[in-house]
Amino acid sequence: xxxxxxxxxxxxxxxxxxxxxxxxxxxxxxxxxxxxxxxxxxxxxxxxxxxxxxxxxxxxxxxxxxxxxxxxxxxxxxxxxxxxxxxxxxxxxxxxxxxxxxxxxxxxxxxxxxxxxxxxxxxxxxxxxxxxxxxxxxxxxxxxxxxxxxxxxxxxxxxxxxxxxxxxxxxxxxxxxxxxxxxxxxxxxxxxxxxxxxxxxxxxxxxxxxxxxxxxxxxxxxxxxxxxxxxxxxxxxxxxxxxxxxxxxxxxxxxxxxxxxxxxxxxxxxxxxxxxxxxxxxxxxxxxxx
Amino acid sequence: xxxxxxxxxxxxxxxxxxxxxxxxxxxxxxxxxxxxxxxxxxxxxxxxxxxxxxxxxxxxxxxxxxxxxxxxxxxxxxxxxxxxxxxxxxxxxxxxxxxxxxxxxxxxxxxxxxxxxxxxxxxxxxxxxxxxxxxxxxxxxxxxxxxxxxxxxxxxxxxxxxxxxxxxxxxxxxxxxxxxxxxxxxxxxxxxxxxxxxxxxxxxxxxxxxxxxxxxxxxxxxxxxxxxxxxxxxxxxxxxxxxxxxxxxxxxxxxxxxxxxxxxxxxxxxxxxxxxxxxxxxxxxxxxxx
Numbered sequence: 001x002x003x004x005x006x007x008x009x010x011x012x013x014x015x016x017x018x019x020x021x022x023x024x025x026x027x028x029x030x031x032x033x034x035x036x037x038x039x040x041x042x043x044x045x046x047x048x049x050x051x052x053x054x055x056x057x058x059x060x061x062x063x064x065x066x067x068x069x070x071x072x073x074x075x076x077x078x079x080x081x082x083x084x085x086x087x088x089x090x091x092x093x094x095x096x097x098x099x100x101x102x103x104x105x106x107x108x109x110x111x112x113x114x115x116x117x118x119x120x121x122x123x124x125x126x127x128x129x130x131x132x133x134x135x136x137x138x139x140x141x142x143x144x145x146x147x148x149x150x151x152x153x154x155x156x157x158x159x160x161x162x163x164x165x166x167x168x169x170x171x172x173x174x175x176x177x178x179x180x181x182x183x184x185x186x187x188x189x190x191x192x193x194x195x196x197x198x199x200x201x202x203x204x205x206x207x208x209x210x211x212x213x214x215x216x217x218x219x220x221x222x223x224x225x226x227x228x229x230x231x232x233x234x235x236x237x238x239x240x241x242x243x244x245x246x247x248x249x250x251x252x253x254x255x256x257x258x259x260x261x262x263x264x265x266x267x268x269x270x271x272x273x274x275x276x277x278x279x280x281x282x283x284x285x286x287x288x289x290x
Numbered sequence: 291x292x293x294x295x296x297x298x299x300x301x302x303x304x305x306x307x308x309x310x311x312x313x314x315x316x317x318x319x320x321x322x323x324x325x326x327x328x329x330x331x332x333x334x335x336x337x338x339x340x341x342x343x344x345x346x347x348x349x350x351x352x353x354x355x356x357x358x359x360x361x362x363x364x365x366x367x368x369x370x371x372x373x374x375x376x377x378x379x380x381x382x383x384x385x386x387x388x389x390x391x392x393x394x395x396x397x398x399x400x401x402x403x404x405x406x407x408x409x410x411x412x413x414x415x416x417x418x419x420x421x422x423x424x425x426x427x428x429x430x431x432x433x434x435x436x437x438x439x440x441x442x443x444x445x446x447x448x449x450x451x452x453x454x455x456x457x458x459x460x461x462x463x464x465x466x467x468x469x470x471x472x473x474x475x476x477x478x479x480x481x482x483x484x485x486x487x488x489x490x491x492x493x494x495x496x497x498x499x500x501x502x503x504x505x506x507x508x509x510x511x512x513x514x515x516x517x518x519x520x521x522x523x524x525x526x527x528x529x530x531x532x533x534x535x536x537x538x539x540x541x542x543x544x545x546x547x548x549x550x551x552x553x554x555x556x557x558x559x560x561x562x563x564x565x566x567x568x569x570x571x572x573x574x575x576x577x578x579x580x
Contacts, residue, residue, distance in 0.1 A: 160539070190520070203423055204433055
């Protein structure tokens with residue numbers, strides 16, 4: 001009997017070793033270019049990839065989402081060649097990368113205007129950044145405090161895994177002040193996608209939410225935003241995001257491992273070319289140049 | 291001849307043994323993995339602050355990892371689902387096992403099994419477009435994304451488990467018990483209520499526990515309809531955030547190796563322990579029956 005047991009243990013160890021070895025080995029495929037990261041950017045990068053593959057029939061680009069953090073993790077672990085991200089890389093991630101001998105290089109590839117949206121029957125049409133911060137932190141809880149009707153404000157936010165959530169928090173709630181301790185109100189509903197926010201906005205007269213301006217539909221009303229009470233209210237349009245007059249917009253990034261070479265370099269050149277930037281505008285993001 | 295037969299026998303025996311211990315082995319490995327990753331959180335964060343802290347701000351500086359609101363959210367949604375699904379499920383099981391004519395019985399049984407086959411994301415989606423607006427308009431609350439919506443959807447997911455296991459338990463009550471009751475002049479309902487139900491009670495309890503176990507671990511559907519705000523739950527008509535939804539929503543973007551990442555694994559440990567306890571209880575009930 002003890003012999004039997006040793007035999008069984010041997011087999012189990014073998015199976016386990018196989019599972020461990022097989023994991024990382026099949027993550028990277030042949031000559032194809034693996035792009036991974038931000039869900040916000042999946043459609044954009046996919047369009048670039050399709051156009052690029054049409055022009056260069058011998059290259060193959062695979063694009064997967066999962067979130068900006070997932071993209072960085074994959075880049076650091078060497079399971080993807082290019083990471084897409086809707087936020088800048090964090091110091092902690094740069095440190096992790098350095099430990100593994102990876103030096104991520106950053107490229108700004110597009111801009112995204114964040115629209116603040118309400119139900120189309122909501123009488124409010126413009127807010128200042130301060131009012132916005134107070135609404136999302138829970139200091140203002142009733143629409144009548146900002147000129148609307150007497151109803152409780154329902155705050156809609158993206159989940160904390162979203163680059164959009166992080167950006168909104170840093171630039172609207174904290175206003176870039178890293179020492180500020182402002183937080184999203186714990187009452188805020190955290191929804192898992194921009195589409196979920198868009199759907200709830202249509203149903204709910206008292207809701208307020210935010211998402212990339214590409215999502216603004218005819219049943220939503222995007223608010224005009226003012227930096228402060230004395231400056232003018234600006235509606236999110238491509239021109240005003242590009243000029244910087246619209247106050248809530250963010251850059252979108254591509255990160256490569258070290259200096260880009262061969263296929264990665266060609267792909268990046270294409271993204272930054274006029275053709276590539278035309279695609280940006282086509283799917284409702286903002287090109288970095290015109 | 292004899293030796294080769296013996297060898298074959300031995301090989302088959304070993305293969306079966308491996309299959310037998312494989313699932314236990316895998317469960318043990320999963321638990322060890324969770325423990326290995328989750329334990330790192332407690333190097334920097336006190337376990338009591340983790341379990342009983344009232345705020346969940348995982349990406350703030352300094353971050354707060356209090357999961358009490360999440361635990362209470364899970365409990366609230368689960369209790370709500372149990373209140374709806376247990377009476378309905380047991381009543382359905384009684385009808386199928388004791389009252390329905392044979393043909394209808396077959397149809398009902400396969401119907402219940404079909405309910406179990408609906409993917410949870412589909413149920414979540416249906417809940418989002420039907421239950422959520424219904425709750426908003428019926429109870430005049432500011433949003434329909436509430437614990438109640440989660441409970442209703444989860445009740446549907448727990449029903450098949452409860453019905454089929456409770457039906458089995460009722461079915462296996464020895465016929466002589468019933469015949470004895472009839473012989474004493476009891477009516478059909480009296481027999482069911484006073485004889486069959488008590489005789490099957492431990493099986494029914496097991497059915498309830500397994501149904502609840504399913505509910506606690508469910509993720510996708512809950513995430514879509516409960517609103518996910520990490521505030522302390524104040525009632526069934528307020529948004530809540532569950533343990534499972536937190537892990538699913540936040541895993542994508544966290545920096546691997548950060549406290550946030552470890553805290554999600556720590557939540558995994560808590561969830562594992564909860565479902566383990568529930569399944570153990572169910573098992574105890576099942577064994578008491580034999």
